[in-house]
Amino acid sequence: MSWTIVSILLLKPFERPLQRKDARLSYDGFLAYLLSPDGDIFNKKHHSVYQDMNQPLSNYFINSSHNTYLVQDQLVGASSIQGYLSSLRDGCRCVEIDCWDGPQNEPIVYHGKTLTSRITFRNVIRAINQEAFVISKFPVVLSLENHCSFEQQKTMARHLKNILGKRLLTTTLDGDVPHQLPSPSDLRERFLIKGKRVGSIKDDIRKYKSSMKGGTRVEKEEKQSQGASHKLQTVPEELSNLVVYMKSIHFNDLASAQAEQKCYMMSSLNESKAKKVSTAGGANFVSYTRSNIVRIYPLQTRIDSSNYNPVDLWNYGCQMVALNFQTAGIPMDLNRGFFRNNGRCGYVLKPSFMTDGHCKFSPDQPTFSGRKGVELGIKIISAQNIQFSRGDIVVRAEVHGVPDDNYTSETIPMENKCYNPTWNEVLYFTIRVPELAILRLAVEGRAFIIGRTLLGQVTLPFTSVKSGFRHAHLLDKDGSPILGSTLFLYIWYHSRMDLEQ
Template sequence: MNKINHQGVNSLVYGMLLQVKLHKMKRTQIIILLSPNEVRMIQMIDPQGTYSTYCDLTLIQDIQQKEQSKLKIINTKGEYIKFYFDSPFCLITFKEGLEYLIMEANRIQKQLDSYNQIWSNTLKLITKSDIDMDNKLNFKEFQYLIGELQIQITERKLIQIFEKGQKNNQLDEGSLYKLLMDITLRHELTELYQKYSSKKEGMFEDPLQAMLMTDKDLEQFYKIEQGQNDYKSKKKQYNFYDFQNVIFSDENTIFQQRVIDQSQPLTKYLINSSHNTYLETNQLTGESSCFAYQDAFKMGFKCVELDCWDGEDGEPKVTHGHTLVNDIKFKDVILTVRDFAFCKDNNPAILSLEMHCGLKQQKRIAEILKSILGDMLFVVKNYKQERFSTLQELQRKVLIKHKGDDNFLLEKLQINSSTLFFSQSQDDMLIQFDDEDQDIQVNVKQFNQTLDEHHKKICRELLEITSLYAVTLKLNNIPELVWIVSSVSEDKISDVIKKSQGKFQEYADNYFIRVYPLGLRFDSSNYDPFPSWIAGAQLVALNIQTKDLFMLQNYGMFLNSSYVLKSQQDIRMNIYLKIISATNLVWEEEKRRQEEIVDPYIKVRVAGNKEDVNKSEKWRTEVVQDNGYHPIFNYSCIIQLRYAQQDVIYFQAYSYSILGDSLLAQYCLSPLNLRTGYRTIPLLNSQFKPLHNSYILVHIKIEY
């Protein structure tokens, strides 16, 4: 933000009265103001002073404007606050002031994190814990603070810790700092720290033996242990807690970003693809919204689906037909595409149109696409082009996928007659093999009748801006057009691959194939995407509203990039993995977090090529009883992969129970993105949102 909205900032600093709906609470009047003790917190008090709560500005993940009078902010836990305004001017003023304060809060947080992460979090929580505002904490306030930090310590042990630092049954800021440093010390790193520390300053007691690390020591550590010759230290000296912060910083995670080759045709890549993107939940009664498209783009999905239907007001709509799903305007979806399609990266976006509109509203769809997307819209100039355009050539372009038309394509190719193109009458196709079985043959006469009816509804304006034409899949012929795509449902793809695997892979090397979920998945569940990916299908569409195991694997596959280049050679890897410890493994539900302490263990699994997957069932640590805050595992295993380019590795933290284990956290990535050395795995919750200060500490060595 280049210009500060002083009116908006002042209104929040000094307080303003608004209608507010807090997460899972009724709408009420609240006074909103910047906390006088902590500038990274917004305090909310009811006018009677009987209720008070805080909003952490550094945890705000998204600000959504609903109409001209509503604003919704969402934090990293998925909790929201809705604000209601009397005028658009009041909303804009408030929003700009809030955005500035959030920017400042994050700037301050970043500075404090470089000093000490635990302490920077504590400073905010003291504001919430210190009821009498004297900057001291009694035991109950200290216990509350420890709980908010998600440090799980039994009450008996916590009393012993409190007694060590209390004066007059209270902890001042200095005593609290010392206690927290003792609690958060990662003793599994002390030996490593001593090994590379060359300077004695007398700052620490045993077991650290008063050591200090110099900048050269740290650079030597990164060169030898982490395999990084280019690491540059940011300070001249590092005490143990500084070293600990370096290890647990975002710069030292297990994931290593790799540059992808953008010079290949688009058909050479696997593309992060979604199905029924407009849905927030199931396909029968679920909500549809433009926010679902926003979320998809923010997660890195590049192929999104739009089910287009005639709107009663002449404006086409997007919805799931013949169900209780609500409607959203097609125009609003395209505005969302324009604003968010390239928020993650500049790789091209594909809009897969499932068309149920009549000719008139199809023309309206073409008008909307051209007027809103403008130069973003990719239009085919050379229909006789022998290879699809490259990823580099299509940066920040939007491609339209729509049903093809025989006459239109033959005209563009200047061919009098051809049997290579058959338009689809539904979201499936005619599949032809050299040795066709009776159970997959199509009644050609019936198909042609349907085709004739469909031709009458073809909109030329829409065909002119289409760049991926849906046609039949005929593996025994080589198409004369590269701008085509064939769709196969998940229940048929295995038969297609099994009956003609070689031809399928050869076909998929030059032409697009899209795989989509079976229509009977009313609950929006998912299927295993790996058989289709391994066979070469570029667009394997999943229901992103369902965050299941298959969606986690999809997350890992496209973590590096929304486009993954299909590898032409097998990559063998031996991964020597040691799971050392973990931090803050807690229940996702807040109520359960307050009532139960977890008994954690870690599982490691491989998904992808069957030969690699079958070896991974045995990898899991022992259970650590009653310690989710800092369990030590020291578990080692060897992950042997023959086809690493086709695999992902995923980590899951569980809490053991005789009644059934519960998932606490998870993470997934490609083996090709692993970094060696002492690394942290930044854990995600069930909705793939980052868990604050929650990690697994591992050591990794790789042999090729």
């Protein structure tokens, strides 16, 4: 096939019918191409699920929310069903539900011992069931912060089973004790409960198999032993049995966790403890997260529902790095940009060096066999439709990654003539671990009195960045597109690594 025919086929979608006279591309057609997904900075192949989804859950970063019911701060803010709906629409796959005793034996959800408003547990589960698999078909984890009495926990279990039905996982997929976690594909359109569990999965499976064979003697022995310890039991069997692959276990120290925890046990650590463990543990903490899921959450002292930098803990393989989705800022930009990858399905496969047991990777010492860094150049050419007339405009480029890959560089301030400033300025970066790097480009207005104002940003994993002349379509602080606002760039990088371009 000749180049002329190929050109016509490739360029045809970008031309108006009257302009398709030959293989040449008109000015309007060229502009249409540059502004299309083919000319976008984000690799359009990554808009779909393209990663292997058949590996154990522990091999994936999982988009996770903290205090999902809140739409404002955690002291006096409102609790709302909308928090769950918007988070799930944002690609979240792990939502948090704080459960407390409510009137008429109906559990309620709110931030305990505060002035936040209340919503019913039943309505929360109904909303989650309605929205859970609209954006993504991969599993949703319900992280229960359970503060309810024995009887109201039974009500919780009843609502979970009645509302979620067959999509609620109530036993292991193969009926045996798991030696590794199932994959996202294995658990498509299934709900998993994370919470406290009484007894072992092994005992419950033995009891289940015995009951299927009519083992009445075993059942009587089980009931007798349960009756003797019933007063000491804090979680009723009805709710306990719904916890299958995500049994909550207290984290004492890394050595004990590595020695004692099974793959279906997981711990939750606040950001402060997680950073201490990760810094001290290094490669050992990365090794621990190969088989065990770890959930990280913000400190309670963040009464304004602010967030920490999630990249610091993704670097150690922590799967569920939970953020306050209602709070705009750089941490949420990073979270949305990171999980924009792989079709926004909420699951991003870890790099192979984080899942390979033979590789001793630590983000503090990222050099290991076969590593080659990347030299990145970004020419900031111009911006379009930037609505700011009170001062100058700058473009700030940030790289977030392992400690050696954290950079910030910006253009010189430029007067915003006709809302289309031009720089033609080049920014350079060296990235040692590109698989964990995230690029954020922010357009800011700079005025003498009001300081800096965010006018738009785009955030994406470095492995999704396309080289060449590209447009970056800008988003506002909440992650919504700003109509017509773009950055025009030329991007190149030199690497011996295959980044699946």
